[in-house]
Amino acid sequence: MAVMETTDENTMPARNTRLVYRHRWPLRLMHWINVLCLTVLLMSGLQIFNAHPSLSLGHASNDNTAWLAMGARTDENGVPRGVTRIFGHMIDTDGLLGASTVDGERSVRAFPAWATLPGPQWLAMGRRWHFFFAWLFVINGLAYVGWSVVTRHLTRDLTPTRNDWRGFGRSILDHLKFRHPKGEAALRYNILQKLAYLGVVFVLGGGIVLMGLAMSPRMDAVLGWMVDLVGGRQSARSWHFVIACGFVVFVVIHVFEVIVTGVFNQLRGMITGWYRIDEDDKP
Amino acid sequence: MTGRRRFLRNLGLAASGAFLAGCDRISQSESGARVLESAEWLTRRVQRIVSPSTALAREFSEADISPVFRPNGTTMPQTALYQSLMKNQFRDYRLGVEGLVDHPGEFSIDQLRALGERTQITRHDCVEGWSAIGKWQGTPLGALLAHVGVKESARYVVFHCFDEWGEDTPYYESIDITEARHPQTLLAHSLNGAPLPVANGAPLRLRVERQLGYKHAKYLRSIEVVSSFEDIGDGNGGYWEDNGYEWYAGI
Numbered sequence: 001m002a003v004m005e006t007t008d009e010n011t012m013p014a015r016n017t018r019l020v021y022r023h024r025w026p027l028r029l030m031h032w033i034n035v036l037c038l039t040v041l042l043m044s045g046l047q048i049f050n051a052h053p054s055l056s057l058g059h060a061s062n063d064n065t066a067w068l069a070m071g072a073r074t075d076e077n078g079v080p081r082g083v084t085r086i087f088g089h090m091i092d093t094d095g096l097l098g099a100s101t102v103d104g105e106r107s108v109r110a111f112p113a114w115a116t117l118p119g120p121q122w123l124a125m126g127r128r129w130h131f132f133f134a135w136l137f138v139i140n141g142l143a144y145v146g147w148s149v150v151t152r153h154l155t156r157d158l159t160p161t162r163n164d165w166r167g168f169g170r171s172i173l174d175h176l177k178f179r180h181p182k183g184e185a186a187l188r189y190n191i192l193q194k195l196a197y198l199g200v201v202f203v204l205g206g207g208i209v210l211m212g213l214a215m216s217p218r219m220d221a222v223l224g225w226m227v228d229l230v231g232g233r234q235s236a237r238s239w240h241f242v243i244a245c246g247f248v249v250f251v252v253i254h255v256f257e258v259i260v261t262g263v264f265n266q267l268r269g270m271i272t273g274w275y276r277i278d279e280d281d282k283p
Numbered sequence: 284m285t286g287r288r289r290f291l292r293n294l295g296l297a298a299s300g301a302f303l304a305g306c307d308r309i310s311q312s313e314s315g316a317r318v319l320e321s322a323e324w325l326t327r328r329v330q331r332i333v334s335p336s337t338a339l340a341r342e343f344s345e346a347d348i349s350p351v352f353r354p355n356g357t358t359m360p361q362t363a364l365y366q367s368l369m370k371n372q373f374r375d376y377r378l379g380v381e382g383l384v385d386h387p388g389e390f391s392i393d394q395l396r397a398l399g400e401r402t403q404i405t406r407h408d409c410v411e412g413w414s415a416i417g418k419w420q421g422t423p424l425g426a427l428l429a430h431v432g433v434k435e436s437a438r439y440v441v442f443h444c445f446d447e448w449g450e451d452t453p454y455y456e457s458i459d460i461t462e463a464r465h466p467q468t469l470l471a472h473s474l475n476g477a478p479l480p481v482a483n484g485a486p487l488r489l490r491v492e493r494q495l496g497y498k499h500a501k502y503l504r505s506i507e508v509v510s511s512f513e514d515i516g517d518g519n520g521g522y523w524e525d526n527g528y529e530w531y532a533g534i
Contacts, residue, residue, distance in 0.1 A: 040306075051410070051411040051412055052411040052412035059343070059406055059414065060347070060349045060406060060413075060414045060415050061412075061413040061414050062349065114299045117303060118303070118307055122527075123410065124523075124526060124527035125527060127410075127528070127529070128310075128320060128322070128323075131323070134322075216533060216534035217340065217408050217492070217494060217495060217533060217534075218330045218533030219330060219334055220340065220341060221341070221493050222335075227341075233406065237412060
């Protein structure tokens with residue numbers, strides 16, 4: 001790792017900090033391509049979902065067997081009110097799910113216009129965006145895995161060591177208390193971070209692509225065994241949606257951790273590669 | 284809502300609004316749309332490699348048949364020609380076969396049935412996202428093409444339909460010759476053991492099992508074998524294709 005010695009002259013007493021070259025350029029590039037892909041895929045995915053806003057299990061779909069459905073009821077004034085039915089429970093989700101305001105008018109639509117790409121109902125264009133960025137996501141993901149294997153990023157930085165596993169319980173406590181490693185230790189991924197990254201790349205990343213392919217009628221001619229394994233095409237559609245929610249949960253936690261560990265330093269690390277550590281802080 | 288929360292919410296809405304506005308400019312520009320559409324070519328190429336053209340769509344058992352086979356799109360064509368055929372239970376119906384064939388002609392359902400029959404229980408996947416399973420019975424399109432003889436320059440089969448989607452805009456669809464000769468590509472006359480209901484495309488509809496529902500043209504009037512579909516409709520190979528959907532609907 002390249003090191004640049006610096007002293008911060010504005011703080012008294014002077015603290016001994018230094019910039020460390022932490023993230024190499026291919027990783028930074030792939031990270032930001034992934035940010036773009038996930039944003040477009042999520043929003044165009046919600047556009048596609050809106051064309052049939054319900055999820056079923058099995059090979060075929062049936063309005064009576066849906067475990068999740070979004071729709072609208074008309075109230076006494078003739079205005080639609082958004083409702084969501086999940087596992088048989090009716091929830092009033094007006095304004096967000098089922099019915100929301102578009103250009104000042106309450107419209108019947110599952111996800112609101114600000115969350116879908118394109119904003120208005122436009123399935124054909126949503127599919128165009130989704131499949132273009134799905135290819136970019138897959139190529140970027142394969143490049144990342146290939147790069148991680150070749151540079152040993154995977155074995156050196158991401159694979160948990162025996163020591164990591166021993167500190168599993170403590171790491172959970174540290175996260176709950178927002179206590180984060182300082183100094184040199186901040187450069188290494190902790191056990192929860194390693195597991196989260198491996199899970200996102202291989203379980204969520206691999207899973208969402210496979211469940212997407214399981215919805216393709218042409219692919220099903222050769223992937224029938226996999227479709228059966230998850231319970232059918234409509235089950236695959238449900239899994240695709242659930243895994244997408246998993247990505248959203250990951251991103252929320254990821255961004256939260258970036259903020260609590262120093263948003264400026266972390267962003268500089270992922271944009272320029274240089275990350276500042278404080279040598280006076282003992283881990 | 285506190286001032287801070289309102290600020291954060293408005294910041295989020297503004298960010299999504301700016302992002303969507305940028306994306307809209309790409310969607311609406313010709314070059315932007317063309318870049319996005321390039322994915323269709325890649326998908327088609329790759330899917331043809333990993334899923335061979337001879338691979339069969341999965342077939343299901345009687346127990347899997349959906350209680351209701353949901354109709355979509357047109358459910359009652361309004362054209363005078365169709366209405367008069369329907370009044371007579373389609374007894375006078377003839378499927379026209381034209382274009383790059385050695386023996387163009389007209390075929391009644393009985394004449395088609397004499398060329399060959401296949402029954403298959405398959406899953407129908409709508410582009411919207413839903414699926415339904417039905418039992419289809421009909422003549423393999425390949426048998427009809429073999430009977431009329433296809434000229435060497437033929438590349439696509441175009442399906443002209445009775446239903447209109449606006450003035451002088453009849454529904455149409457097209458598939459390539461390889462897909463047309465696939466054993467599960469049928470001109471179906473029956474659904475679940477009964478003559479095709481009007482809502483599902485009576486008297487004859489296409490089944491092209493490894494593609495999405497909009498490719499399965501209903502209310503077939505005639506089929507035309509062509510080398511290019513550039514001069515038909517808006518030139519994209521189908522009614523929905525002319526409205527922005529992919530010609531290759533294998534995903």
